[in-house]
Amino acid sequence: MRISSFFASVITAALLGSCAGREPAETTQTPTATTTPLRGTYWVLEQLGDSAVTTPENSQEIYLTLAADSSNRAEGQAGCNRFRGRFTLAANDQLSFSPLMSTKMACPRVSLETRYLNALETTTRYQLEGDTLRLLGAPAGTQVVAQFHAGEAPE
Template identity: 50%
Template structure:
């Protein structure tokens, strides 16, 4: 009897259950945002070159809207602008000279920088809700973000 008890204890000790090995957990798939359309989207200026754009008090966010019929319109922060744009090849985006009102405002530097970037623009890329403008040498000019009105 004693021998059977010792044998039972040895067998029980050798059959100890081990915790199941941890498996690598996979992160849930990243939520992919479809690319916003270039046209008929309100693109708000977030960055000029490498500088983030801030909105001073009593001014509006600078934005750009490209209409289906080829018209570009927007606001540089204080002044509205309008002109034409051309996108004849995929990734191409050029602007005609823009007409603008000329009111003075605290965000005039941002406004002048924005219109200068639009004049230099020759290419674009959209990734999700982000529009990036580039010059002919593929140097980054600006980053804009799609804002959807509810």
């Protein structure tokens, strides 16, 4: 009886010793960054060309949404006028918009709206990184024409 408990102690010590230097796999893995989906996200304009865009108090937030379904609808707010149209996605991050229709209310920031809608219509590519969307246009789809961040759609 003494011999079998001696062997049991030796085996237990050997098993415990073999696990002592190991760390669980979960502690050595680094979490990966997630990218916000292009479709179905409420994209808030933060830069148009080289200029930062802010939303003045008591103004509509300028945004863009691309339908998550197969309708390829694009819509949004250009400041005080709403717009809608269609978009096309192709290989190699190519993105283009059809001519966009918008309401025609008079606004103090109409020049910003015109520049924004023009930027959308001249888009040829996009870059998506984390919660940032960049629309690229001429020349050769390398110039950032607009930059957005993922936001919360108002209710």
